[in-house]
Amino acid sequence: MLTAYFDTNVFIIGTLQPESNSRLILREIKKGNFKVILSDYLIDEILDWFKINRGKDFASMMRLFIISLPSSEMINDFEWSLFIDDWQGFVADIDDLPHICSYFAGEAEYFVTANRRLTEMKIKDHVNFMSAKEFIEKVSGYDGIDTVNGI
Amino acid sequence: MNSNIDLVRLPAKDSAMIDKFVQAGEFQNKSEFITYAVKKAINEIILKEIEEKSRTTTPMDEKDVDNLLNEIKYIRKKLWEGYAHRVF
Numbered sequence: 001m002l003t004a005y006f007d008t009n010v011f012i013i014g015t016l017q018p019e020s021n022s023r024l025i026l027r028e029i030k031k032g033n034f035k036v037i038l039s040d041y042l043i044d045e046i047l048d049w050f051k052i053n054r055g056k057d058f059a060s061m062m063r064l065f066i067i068s069l070p071s072s073e074m075i076n077d078f079e080w081s082l083f084i085d086d087w088q089g090f091v092a093d094i095d096d097l098p099h100i101c102s103y104f105a106g107e108a109e110y111f112v113t114a115n116r117r118l119t120e121m122k123i124k125d126h127v128n129f130m131s132a133k134e135f136i137e138k139v140s141g142y143d144g145i146d147t148v149n150g151i
Numbered sequence: 152m153n154s155n156i157d158l159v160r161l162p163a164k165d166s167a168m169i170d171k172f173v174q175a176g177e178f179q180n181k182s183e184f185i186t187y188a189v190k191k192a193i194n195e196i197i198l199k200e201i202e203e204k205s206r207t208t209t210p211m212d213e214k215d216v217d218n219l220l221n222e223i224k225y226i227r228k229k230l231w232e233g234y235a236h237r238v239f
Contacts, residue, residue: 008223009219009220009223012219012223013211013216013219015201015205016205016208016211017210018202018205018206018208020211027198029194030191030194030195030198032187041230041234044230045223045226045227048226048229048230049222049223052222052226053222058204061197062201064193064197065194065197065198065201068190068191068193068194068197069190069194070187070190070191071187077234077237077238078238081237081238084238094231094235095224095227095228095230095231096227098231098234114216114220115220115223117220147210147211148212148213148215148216149213149216151211151216
């Protein structure tokens with residue numbers, strides 16, 4: 001089964017923006033057509049953002065949404081931290097490292113993000129980065145929506 | 152293992168269909184299929200609720216996306232401080 005890691009921005013934009021490729025991805029995830037790699041770090045980020053910007057109730061709903069993803073695998077800190085030494089030198093911002101390490105620990109094939117800064121780091125030669133629009137078009141195989149940065 | 156045992160009454164044809172999926176190797180056993188199906192249903196209901204709550208949101212422009220990425224970056228930095236103590 002195809003495996004992908006979706007950055008925090010995909011979950012947030014997919015939730016907030018009905019007309020977005022990130023929303024199309026959330027719908028694809030719901031179908032269970034591919035395995036979603038999750039990490040404790042990713043979930044903490046998503047929930048923190050929703051707590052701050054949409055309140056506790058919305059954050060709780062997001063928690064339920066994430067834990068109910070039909071085909072997913074959770075990577076915990078004691079697992080992704082095993083990859084830190086290998087990839088630390090390829091990432092300019094150390095706080096991005098848990099996402100990169102979770103991608104490797106989960107053996108993901110795609111890393112979907114709107115974060116262009118991350119995709120321009122040295123790590124780009126080793127990680128298959130793509131925008132939400134590219135994922136919809138290249139992986140899901142149908143036309144994406146024209147949006148800013150392909151979000 | 153921490154799990155509940157729930158008795159579910161399934162129509163015979165649905166039960167037979169699940170057995171077929173198990174025999175075909177799609178799922179290890181009936182429990183795995185039912186867990187998958189329940190999660191999928193919960194996920195669908197939640198996503199529908201999320202979609203309803205965000206129905207009137209205006210499209211994000213470049214500045215909105217940048218702001219969002221900066222907000223995430225701020226949270227990420229704070230989170231890393233906590234995680235760094237655990238993983239190093």
